[in-house]
Amino acid sequence: MTELLTVTGPATGDVLAELPAATAADVDTAVGRARKAQREWGATAPGERAAVLLRVAALIEAHAEELALTETRQCGKPIRLSREFDVPGTADNAAFFAGASRAMEGKAAAEYSADHTSAIRRDPVGVVGSIAPWNYPLQMAGWKLFPALATGNAVVIKPAEITPLTTLRLAELCAEAGLPDGVLTVLVGTGPVAGEALVSHPGIDMVSFTGSTAVGKRVAQLAAQAPKRVHLELGGKAPFVVFDDADLEAAMHGAVAGALINGGQDCTAATRAYVQRPLYDAFVDGVADLFGTVRMGDPEDPATDLGSLISRAQAERVHGFVSRAATAGARIVGGRAPEGAFHEPTLVVGAAQDAEIVRDEVFGPVLVVLPFDSDDDGLALANDTRYGLAASAWTRDVYRAGRASRELAAGCVWINDHIPIVSEMPHGGVKASGYGKDMSSYALEEYTSVKHVMSDNTGEARKSWHRTVFAGG
Ligand code: NAD
Numbered sequence: 001m002t003e004l005l006t007v008t009g010p011a012t013g014d015v016l017a018e019l020p021a022a023t024a025a026d027v028d029t030a031v032g033r034a035r036k037a038q039r040e041w042g043a044t045a046p047g048e049r050a051a052v053l054l055r056v057a058a059l060i061e062a063h064a065e066e067l068a069l070t071e072t073r074q075c076g077k078p079i080r081l082s083r084e085f086d087v088p089g090t091a092d093n094a095a096f097f098a099g100a101s102r103a104m105e106g107k108a109a110a111e112y113s114a115d116h117t118s119a120i121r122r123d124p125v126g127v128v129g130s131i132a133p134w135n136y137p138l139q140m141a142g143w144k145l146f147p148a149l150a151t152g153n154a155v156v157i158k159p160a161e162i163t164p165l166t167t168l169r170l171a172e173l174c175a176e177a178g179l180p181d182g183v184l185t186v187l188v189g190t191g192p193v194a195g196e197a198l199v200s201h202p203g204i205d206m207v208s209f210t211g212s213t214a215v216g217k218r219v220a221q222l223a224a225q226a227p228k229r230v231h232l233e234l235g236g237k238a239p240f241v242v243f244d245d246a247d248l249e250a251a252m253h254g255a256v257a258g259a260l261i262n263g264g265q266d267c268t269a270a271t272r273a274y275v276q277r278p279l280y281d282a283f284v285d286g287v288a289d290l291f292g293t294v295r296m297g298d299p300e301d302p303a304t305d306l307g308s309l310i311s312r313a314q315a316e317r318v319h320g321f322v323s324r325a326a327t328a329g330a331r332i333v334g335g336r337a338p339e340g341a342f343h344e345p346t347l348v349v350g351a352a353q354d355a356e357i358v359r360d361e362v363f364g365p366v367l368v369v370l371p372f373d374s375d376d377d378g379l380a381l382a383n384d385t386r387y388g389l390a391a392s393a394w395t396r397d398v399y400r401a402g403r404a405s406r407e408l409a410a411g412c413v414w415i416n417d418h419i420p421i422v423s424e425m426p427h428g429g430v431k432a433s434g435y436g437k438d439m440s441s442y443a444l445e446e447y448t449s450v451k452h453v454m455s456d457n458t459g460e461a462r463k464s465w466h467r468t469v470f471a472g473g
Contacts, residue, residue, distance in 0.1 A: 037182030318364030
């Protein structure tokens, strides 16, 4: 009997959809179709593929409100975020990759040996198996699909089984935009069944995964059996370093927005604020006050700042972290037991650097604040994590800013801000946050293989170098 997956709106408990769970056989069928379709799609000119992606961008804009509502309902995230970040960000990403893929070129073609002309081609990798998380379903699908499609690959994508609805709708819009049949398939299924079948399938040339570090490791192990190319965008635990010359007002507002975006369920969210001693008390009090003014409630109300988390289970998991931090001696501001999937903004003050709440990904509206004395200490504490996705430094001193951008070990360092992203610039981590880049022209490199073509330019039957191997004849 076919297993049904239920998509439930976490804020309301409403059942939004029931969908059959993809099986290993469904993966096999989708990959087979993708392999066939990729041959023709990969042979199209970049301009043709760009035209499809530009139509996708236009269709996303035309269906912006519908997409935003669906994203808000399936995730519980505030409608303002869906309208102003998720949907326009995805449309912009499609438009960016339409243009950027047409500007791709190899390095110089030249005679590196007198008798040969060398050139570089960038060929599609083939069929990409993509796996996406639940926190930004639409944007993550876009980040995975657009650079891969723009460079002539076919994609079989598995969204998180609890948030598949906007990815399914995006695939319909891609078909409407003229993407040929089979080039993109969305498989709604669980990680252990459909996810593992996809990663392990011999017809998948590359795996592009965004999700937790634990599952990322499993994915890399499975992919290593082939082996096949792997791109991993994993967890984060971003530090937020406030030096004593910082604009305190800006840092406090930055911390609230950076910690609470998407209910804190953001891999780059500010999670650990390290504040230099002279500003520490004022920062703690100021952020606590601002947290107290955050409007938590109905995600569909445009006045809401903080919606629900992705599920009741996630809210309880977050609360577990907070309770254990309290037991271990940290001072908690906020942090009452969740109501359903709603968890209030919570400040954890003065936890130990080696405490669980400082080291592990909480993925909720929780900010830890800790003091530091010297600049050396602040940067060392910020880097004292297994993750390396993002970090920010707050200072008005150009030399401190320069040092922080050099020394913070992360794929992205913001100066006097935290969170903004642009399609033109890469997103991706170091250390346990993974490897490879989403967005930007670097993503085009992920989804293409560099091929060296070396052509004899002498036309001679006996090449000069043959003598080295075969002197006679
Ligand atoms: P998750 O790792 O639980 O799941 C991610 C995806 O992997 C889902 O589609 C899931 O079904 C699938 N999956 C689960 N087990 C699998 C298996 N054994 N084989 C193959 N696929 C499997 O992550 P999540 O809870 O959905 O998302 C939150 C995590 O994602 C956080 O750790 C967050 O930091 C991370 N994230 C990272 C980025 C980034 O760009 N680095 C962006 C967004 C989210």
